[in-house]
Amino acid sequence: MPKPSIWLSVGRWAAPRVNGAWPTARRPGAPVAPMGPPMNWMRCACCSPMSNRRSVEPAFEGPESGPLRLKPWQRAWVARQLQTLPPRQRLWRLLVLALADGTPERYRSWVEQGVGGVFVPGAPDEHSARLVAQLQLHARSMGRADLLVAADIEFGEHTGADGLGFPNAMAVAATGRVTWSRRMGQAAARAARRCGVNWVLSPVVDLDLNPHNPVVNTRSFGADPVRVAALSRAFVQGLQGEGLAASAKHWPGDGVDWRDHHLEPSCNSLPRDVWMARYAPVWRAAIASGVRTMLCGHIGLPALDDGRSRPASLSPVLSTDFLRGELGFEGLLLSDATLMAGFSACGPRWQTLPQAVAAGCDMLLFSGQPELDVAYLERALAEGRLSWARVNQALTRVLALQCVLGLVRGPRRNVTVPRANPDVAFERAQEHQWARECCAAALTRVRDFDGLLPLTPQRHRRILLVEEGERYTPFGQPLPDLRMAELLQAEGFVVTRYRPDTLVDPDLHDVLIYVLAREAGMCRGSLRLDWKRLHGDTARAMERHWHTLPHLLISFGNPYHLADASGCRCWINAYSPVPAMQQACVHALLGRAPWSGRSPVAVGAAMAAWGPLR
Incomplete structure (x- = not known):
């Protein structure tokens, strides 16, 4: 009795050859007749069980091109696995399981099951x-x-x-x-x-x-x-x-x-x-x-x-x-x-x-x-x-x-021979340098109608900073506080953090800065600007200070916040709140670096879809 004929190519199903002839090709996605577990001895589906014709053991039709192309010895290894793996282990091989909320013993049992x-x-x-x-x-x-x-x-x-x-x-x-x-x-x-x-x-x-x-x-x-x-x-x-x-x-x-x-x-x-x-x-x-x-x-x-x-x-x-x-x-x-x-x-x-x-x-x-x-x-x-x-x-x-x-x-x-051990210290230093340079090149000045920028400690010494408060990952872990306050203070500014009882007064503050940090993520529902969270209560959520103080808004995330703050006269999109971006943003605010980024999305078109520009 012949061995199971189960060889498959990666690109498309390759049926076993019988007496030098291939079965008629099927349309991709068309139903395939169910096959029993490959470890069972069985004849080719193209042969009658009672036929005396000798079925030909096919060569493995593994990929020789494409993203999963294999060398000859690798194709032979895949062929052996297809021939010898027990049916249940074949099914376990199709699973990718998360290393979360389990124990090392539990994870090892997964490995043992395949x-x-x-x-x-x-x-x-x-x-x-x-x-x-x-x-x-x-x-x-x-x-x-x-x-x-x-x-x-x-x-x-x-x-x-x-x-x-x-x-x-x-x-x-x-x-x-x-x-x-x-x-x-x-x-x-x-x-x-x-x-x-x-x-x-x-x-x-x-x-x-x-x-x-x-x-x-x-x-x-x-x-x-x-x-x-x-x-x-x-x-x-x-x-x-x-x-x-x-x-x-x-x-x-x-x-x-x-x-x-x-x-x-x-x-x-x-x-x-x-x-x-x-x-x-x-x-x-x-x-x-x-x-x-x-x-x-x-x-x-x-x-x-x-x-x-x-x-x-x-x-x-x-x-x-x-x-x-x-x-x-x-x-x-x-x-x-x-x-x-x-x-x-x-x-x-x-x-x-x-x-x-x-x-x-x-x-x-x-x-x-x-x-x-x-x-x-x-x-x-x-x-x-x-x-x-x-x-x-x-x-x-x-x-x-x-x-x-x-x-x-x-x-x-x-x-298999691994790559040579890299110089990890060199790699990390290079990657951090790349991150700093990329952040500096991404910063985008969307608008500055009144020529507020650059900021200087002489003209804008007293800053009122409005942030969203505690932040969390999509999985509920707390995120680190933004560093904009301390970075600005290190440059000689006096920074006051906004509280719901803070008086927004030009006699007390020189400039008002909103800092938002909402990146996309799972199960967030919405990334829109939450004025109640920013200003602290329902009554103050309705307040706007566009005509009270010189101001700017910096978004380290969602680039579309302008739709919910259309009266803001100065706007920066910084896309991501990673530390390198915050540092690069402060440098650009002080005029030490250009605003060289260009928006990859049509912010104006998005605002037109939500409501008229003001």
């Missing part, structure tokens, strides 16, 4: 690096390849790594130079590697088309498809040039809807021709850059999905037929977090989880109960809602990604 990857939440640091190193040693002790280790490293205040304060994507876009995006990718890769991460879930290639969207905004390279495509391509090249995997997100494109798909399924409602003109060039650029993975969002695109608003993570039309068949993506497709409401609101988990794999997601991000999720996949296989052919196709991409990242033992050596 988990494909882990995710480091928050900003990777020395603590997470030690935990990852322990899990990798455990995997090696079992004879496994190293784990895929993912992290969101987008920079800005919320998602940095290794203490590196690089500004966010919108700040990089404001510089207008692809050099900074390439260096941003390079810095992300270096910081990730120092923390044991080999897979960075960046860049965000969404277009920031809706000022109300709270989750794209400063995470995006802006609204111009040409600029976003160029900067995304440079980021991927910088990051993957360091030997890691990037992940362009969020397919098929966020930034049109005002809703956050962490809280509700969202929709890219653009007509087909508009989407093809705006978003398609960005995705084509990401694919052309050789991006190894993409993150599939819980975002619908009815114009390309026969009018259906189901999220791409559940749509074979979007995530297989179009992404792979039309755009030609041959890398690994990771679902966005399956615990998000944008996914969980679409049906019971026993139904949606295997549906995501069948639709084209090769790996599934996050699980509250991974053992139960694997059981759901097994149930779908038994009921014919998911095929082993599709599981093996996804598994092939997982194994190929491990190979290209150097996580697999090579021939004639214990482990």
Whole structure:
């Protein structure tokens, strides 16, 4: 009896050859006849069980080109894994689980059951690096390849790594130079590697088309498809040039809807021709850059999905037929977090989880109960809602990604030879210098109608500073206080922090400065200016001091606040509250550096959409 014929290519399903003939090719995304667990002995599906014809053992049809292209020995390794992995471990390989709220023993049990990857939440640091190193040693002790280790490293205040304060994507876009995006990718890769991460879930290639969207905004390279495509391509090249995997997100494109798909399924409602003109060039650029993975969002695109608003993570039309068949993506497709409401609101988990794999997601991000999720996949296989052919196709991409990242033992050596140990001190110094220079190049003076700038201690000695108070990450951790008060005091200004009982009086203050710091992030609901929080109570929320004192407003985040403060005469967009940006902003306020940034979004157009300019 012949061995199982299960070989799959990464780009498209390759059926086994029988007597020198290939079965008829199927349309991408078309249903595949269910296959039993590959470890069972069975004949080729093209042969009758009673046939006396000898089936030919196929050669592995692994990728020889594209972002997951393999060397001959790597293709042989993938072939062996496909032939020998037990069925349940194949399903575990499709999971990426978060190292959060668990114990080292629990994480080791995941490795023992065959988990494909882990995710480091928050900003990777020395603590997470030690935990990852322990899990990798455990995997090696079992004879496994190293784990895929993912992290969101987008920079800005919320998602940095290794203490590196690089500004966010919108700040990089404001510089207008692809050099900074390439260096941003390079810095992300270096910081990730120092923390044991080999897979960075960046860049965000969404277009920031809706000022109300709270989750794209400063995470995006802006609204111009040409600029976003160029900067995304440079980021991927910088990051993957360091030997890691990037992940362009969020397919098929966020930034049109005002809703956050962490809280509700969202929709890219653009007509087909508009989407093809705006978003398609960005995705084509990401694919052309050789991006190894993409993150599939819980975002619908009815114009390309026969009018259906189901999220791409559940749509074979979007995530297989179009992404792979039309755009030609041959890398690994990771679902966005399956615990998000944008996914969980679409049906019971026993139904949606295997549906995501069948639709084209090769790996599934996050699980509250991974053992139960694997059981759901097994149930779908038994009921014919998911095929082993599709599981093996996804598994092939997982194994190929491990190979290209150097996580697999090579021939004639214990482990794949790693890169030479970098000079970490030199790397960090260089990255911090890059961050300072990038911040200085991003600062954007939106308006200064009365010629207030530059500030001087002689003319503007007494500053009244209005800030938002305590700030928190999307996960509830407290953020450090802004340093603008102390930086200004160090330059000779006398700074008074505003309180609800503060008297705003030109006899007491020379200039009024508002400082806001609202970067985009999950589950925020809105990034709009909160006057009640700024001024302290409902009555004072209605006060405006545009005609009382010379004033300016600095936004270290959302660039659209001008819509809620249209009477403000002097406006600075600084995009990100990282320490280097605050320092650069003070230098520019004092006239020591130019305002060289250019807005990557149309602030005036956004205001026109919200109401008239004043």
